[in-house]
Amino acid sequence: MSEAEHLIYEARAHSKGYQFVCGVDEAGRGPLAAPVYAAAVLLPERFDLPGLDDSKKLSAKKRESLYDTICSQAVAWCVASASEQEIDEVNILQATFLAMRRAVEGLHPAADYALIDGNRMPPLPIPGETIIKGDSLSASISAASILAKVSRDRYMVEIDRLYPQYQFAKHKGYGTKLHVELLKKYGPCPIHRKSFLKKILAPEELQRGQKL
Numbered sequence: 001m002s003e004a005e006h007l008i009y010e011a012r013a014h015s016k017g018y019q020f021v022c023g024v025d026e027a028g029r030g031p032l033a034a035p036v037y038a039a040a041v042l043l044p045e046r047f048d049l050p051g052l053d054d055s056k057k058l059s060a061k062k063r064e065s066l067y068d069t070i071c072s073q074a075v076a077w078c079v080a081s082a083s084e085q086e087i088d089e090v091n092i093l094q095a096t097f098l099a100m101r102r103a104v105e106g107l108h109p110a111a112d113y114a115l116i117d118g119n120r121m122p123p124l125p126i127p128g129e130t131i132i133k134g135d136s137l138s139a140s141i142s143a144a145s146i147l148a149k150v151s152r153d154r155y156m157v158e159i160d161r162l163y164p165q166y167q168f169a170k171h172k173g174y175g176t177k178l179h180v181e182l183l184k185k186y187g188p189c190p191i192h193r194k195s196f197l198k199k200i201l202a203p204e205e206l207q208r209g210q211k212l
Contacts (some may be wrong), residue, residue: 007046009131015111020075022142024128026096027055027148031173032183032200033166033192035081035155036092039147039208040107040114041075042120043140046083049073052142053086054135055149066141067150071141081150088195092184097122103144115139135146147210163189 013021018153026038049070055063071077080102082095090098100122104114112119117135121128134141153172160169165186171179179201187205197206 006137006142008117009129009134009138010140011114013129013197016113018113018127019063020107020111021113021115021140022076022104022107023053023115023134023138023142023144024100024122024136025117025141025145025148026099026148027145027152028173029092029192030095030175032179032186033084033173033189034159034170035083036087036099037079037081037148037152037155038096039077039104039144039151040100040103040111040165041070041074041143041147042057042107042109042111042142044073044075047073047139047141049139052139052146054133054142055145057136060153063146063150064147071149071150074143076107076109077147078103079147080106081152084191087193091195092193093120100124103201105191115141117145128192152201157203159191165192 008085010021020042022042026036028036031167051062080174082099088096101124104111104124111124114124114126115134115138117127117132119130119132121130131137135145156172157169166182183201
């Protein structure tokens, strides 16, 4: 996809009179542990981000490289999260919306329009639109997907040092066979999403883990 095609949604918003158009995406809705992350990115009219694409289509090395480049070239960017406790309290969809709103509100200069990946619009202080597969269609959303994914992966590597028995650096909290086996062995730790574990662990296993 050419840079012009990658900016078509941003250009449409600009044609409607919006000046600061940000892309917003999340990372980590599905895992059994840790916060859900979201990022908002406001790109300049011209940028040099070769290989920019949906974070899921890129290697970890490429994502890491693009992360630093995006941060250096963006007009503004912000990464935010909603904790595992918030996920358990309000559900994963509302927690994702919360992380997205925090990311948008953290932009300086502030955005006046938001492009959101997916088909559900979070409650934001600014107008916007949803774009299905937006992380492949919008440069701003692609950039946001990379910042959110890399930020969350870095967090999981840090958490792995605190709870090495769960091997978070390897599976990043997703419900892999290894992760489930370790959950059954050790019970959940404080960063596990308890609401996600009810179909995996018996009640006594959930209680056992809470003491860790």
